[in-house]
Amino acid sequence: MIKHKSLKHLKLFAIALCVEVLFANTLPVQVQAQTRPQASKVSVTFSPPGAGKPDNSAGGASRSSAQCVQDTANGGPLATPLTPANYQALTVAERPTFFVYVPETSARKVFFSLEGENKNSHYQTTIPISGKAGIVSVSLPDSAPALETGKNYKWSFVIMCGNALRPDSPAVEGTIMRSQLNPTLTSQLEKATPLERAALYGNGGIWYDTLATVAELRRLEPNDSSIEATWTQLLTSVGLDAIATKPLL
Structure with a gap:
């Protein structure tokens, strides 16, 4: 028992x-x-600066065909800068990141240049690409001069067909101006998560930093459907729906 x-x-x-x-x-x-x-639970939206008033000199544009002559047109989007059309694109970063959609191409190099208001060269570099269709990013390195607050800059992204620069090389262009953070937003950013920071940048009309923050989250969490949806909605909101679902390269 x-x-x-x-x-x-x-x-x-x-x-x-x-x-x-x-x-x-x-x-x-x-x-x-x-x-x-x-x-x-965090909504990332872009509120254009200047109370929504368009700036005809801002945004991005392309020249020529934005595609190499030897590349076969497949009916898809051509090279496209990831900037809000008709609105001034701001950053608060000293050395921001730029994004461009590149279609499938035989080219294996692109040329990136940034110039100041006086058209003096600020930075330029050649970047290798895979030739696959997708979104390419270019970050200014620590060796590049910091952007000056309140100054306008123009950047160009040229596809080097045949690995050479020619007058008719497909290219896209964009503008950028570095803005100064106000104390309130600075304090909020210090306490925020990455996604919350993206939302704060977006509400403040700071396009480049909004885009770069969400892009980094996409790279860190490639299988997170909510982050993917945030990225897609952000691009669609500024008229970039044609490339909103394209991969980050």
Whole structure:
């Protein structure tokens, strides 16, 4: 009889131990789920600066065909700068990142240049590309001079067909101006998550930093459907729906 009671007590103890272990393993997951920021709860939208008044000199544009002559047209979008058309595109970064959609191409190099208001060269470089269709990014390195606050800059992205620069080389252009953060926004950004920072930049009309922040999240979380949806909605909101679902290269 004593032996049967001992076995019964052992079984009850084993069951209690299993329940305790299961609860201990589940609790951190529940807490993590409660404390992790929900991407779907943070809305990233772009509010154009200047109370929504368009700037005819801003945004992006293309010259020539934006495609190499030897490349076969497939009916898809041509080279496109990821900038809001007809609105001034701002950044608060000293050395921002620029984004351009490049269609499938035989070219293996692109030429990027940035010039100031006096048309003096600020930075230029040649970048290798894979030839696959997708969105290419160009970040100014630490060796490049910082953008000056309140100054306008013009940038060009040229597809080097046949690995050479020619007058008829397909190219896209854009403008950028560095803005100064106000103390309130600076304080909010310091406490924000990456997605919240993107939302703050967007509400402040700071396009380049909004785009770069969401792009970085896409790279870090390539399987997160909510971040992908945020990216798609952001591009669509500024008329870039034709390339909103294209991959980041």
